Amino acid sequence: MKSIGLYIIFIGSMFSQRESFKTYVKRTIDEAILIGINSLTLVAIISTFIGMVTTVQTAANLVSPFVPESVISTVVRDMTILELAPTITSIVLAGKVGSNIAGELGTMRITEQIDALEVMGINSSSYLVFPKIAAAIIMFPLLVIIAGFLSIYGGYLVGTFTGVITGEDFVYGLRLDFRTYNVFMAIVKSLVFAFLISSISSYKGFFTRGGALEVGQASTSAVTNSCIAVLLADYLIAELLL
Amino acid sequence: MIEIKNISKSFEGRTVLDGISGIFEQGKANLIIGSSGTGKSVLLKCIVGLVRPDTGTIYYDGRDFTNADKDMKTEIRREIGMLFQGVALFDSMNVERNVKFPLDTLTVMPEDEKLDRVNFCLQRVGLENVNKRMPSEISGGMKKRVGIARAIVNDVKYLFCDEPNSGLDPQTSILIDELIKEITVEFNTTTIVVTHDMNSVIGIGDKVMFLYKGKKLWEGSNTNILDTEVQELRDFVFANKLVKHVTKD
Numbered sequence: 001m002k003s004i005g006l007y008i009i010f011i012g013s014m015f016s017q018r019e020s021f022k023t024y025v026k027r028t029i030d031e032a033i034l035i036g037i038n039s040l041t042l043v044a045i046i047s048t049f050i051g052m053v054t055t056v057q058t059a060a061n062l063v064s065p066f067v068p069e070s071v072i073s074t075v076v077r078d079m080t081i082l083e084l085a086p087t088i089t090s091i092v093l094a095g096k097v098g099s100n101i102a103g104e105l106g107t108m109r110i111t112e113q114i115d116a117l118e119v120m121g122i123n124s125s126s127y128l129v130f131p132k133i134a135a136a137i138i139m140f141p142l143l144v145i146i147a148g149f150l151s152i153y154g155g156y157l158v159g160t161f162t163g164v165i166t167g168e169d170f171v172y173g174l175r176l177d178f179r180t181y182n183v184f185m186a187i188v189k190s191l192v193f194a195f196l197i198s199s200i201s202s203y204k205g206f207f208t209r210g211g212a213l214e215v216g217q218a219s220t221s222a223v224t225n226s227c228i229a230v231l232l233a234d235y236l237i238a239e240l241l242l
Numbered sequence: 243m244i245e246i247k248n249i250s251k252s253f254e255g256r257t258v259l260d261g262i263s264g265i266f267e268q269g270k271a272n273l274i275i276g277s278s279g280t281g282k283s284v285l286l287k288c289i290v291g292l293v294r295p296d297t298g299t300i301y302y303d304g305r306d307f308t309n310a311d312k313d314m315k316t317e318i319r320r321e322i323g324m325l326f327q328g329v330a331l332f333d334s335m336n337v338e339r340n341v342k343f344p345l346d347t348l349t350v351m352p353e354d355e356k357l358d359r360v361n362f363c364l365q366r367v368g369l370e371n372v373n374k375r376m377p378s379e380i381s382g383g384m385k386k387r388v389g390i391a392r393a394i395v396n397d398v399k400y401l402f403c404d405e406p407n408s409g410l411d412p413q414t415s416i417l418i419d420e421l422i423k424e425i426t427v428e429f430n431t432t433t434i435v436v437t438h439d440m441n442s443v444i445g446i447g448d449k450v451m452f453l454y455k456g457k458k459l460w461e462g463s464n465t466n467i468l469d470t471e472v473q474e475l476r477d478f479v480f481a482n483k484l485v486k487h488v489t490k491d
Contacts, residue, residue: 017312019347112330119290119402120344121319127347
């Protein structure tokens, strides 16, 4: 409970004694490049393969001749939009971005760089953490959209290449009973996950004490706590929005 | 001038600072000395506001810093420059951006004026043609100089140095000491240096405060420290056999 209280105070501290708007814009762009652009390759590879595997496994399980082949792409579409794209992408980003944020802030803490900011009269949590959270909130939905597109496209490619489904059937299945609400839900999930991962990792890194060993522990703790928070939030959002 | 009154600080029941008072004068190098673990760095952190003391008050030119509101604290902090023990340069920024950082975030100065000021400060600390180098590409002594340049770039009134000689060879240590002294006089700053280096004490200690187990045991200057009768200070000063030997001669 104490940690949750400190976390809330930490989040609140970002909004007091703010720096100039220009400073935040510049820092947010820098962080967006680190969080978003630099994660693009990883997200692209993972989502494409997940789409491919989902298509192959769904096809393998559809043994009844009474089930049309287009069901394969419908299943791939709904699994991707509702769960795989937002949640798996966020779990992957919790590992990459979360550990990066916690490691960076932890190192800044133990090398007195955060103290240096405080001595200069700069609100260190606002200056360092706010742009990270803002950048994550901007970039996560974009990454999730790209992940969703690539996952479905990966499924299409493997499906048509291996002959388990024709291109026409795949596209028909994609369009069949399509609910735009699911896309909205995926975006909501990505926004919530972005906030959780960036803020929890920042909190863990910001309050690191000790040396290199503790920075490593903070990174590990940031990833595990972020993953747990993402899965809990995933369940709550599903309960609330579906 | 900075005045501290009755500063005490404990961590988990262990007293680190016990009722320390003193005055640090403007235009002078005020040294806080003592063995490792006597509370020197904690006292410095209390003075700059990184650690809140349990009791006591700190005044910056008569302004109560301890009980000041956020705006007043920020105002005072923007008059502070600090050289950290590990220098605390920002790893992601080159030397120029590190030194310019306080100007970027705390002022609305035009860019060319900022660069002029950065170059002036870098030249003042004896560094040229290093603007585009990253902190990882320069030596320890150069990092300290960059740290000093960053500390003074914003026309500060108060300069704090936490163990400025740590990790430096004797020659570079003397150069850094001399630089701190010169800047103190030239910019008329109130300078507080935490150190356990006797060379610094003898070289630049206009005013010296000796801490022992969290208490202030002695106050004086580099001219009378060698004649002290305080046994704990004598043990500290003459711990180095060379100092003892030279003093006898």
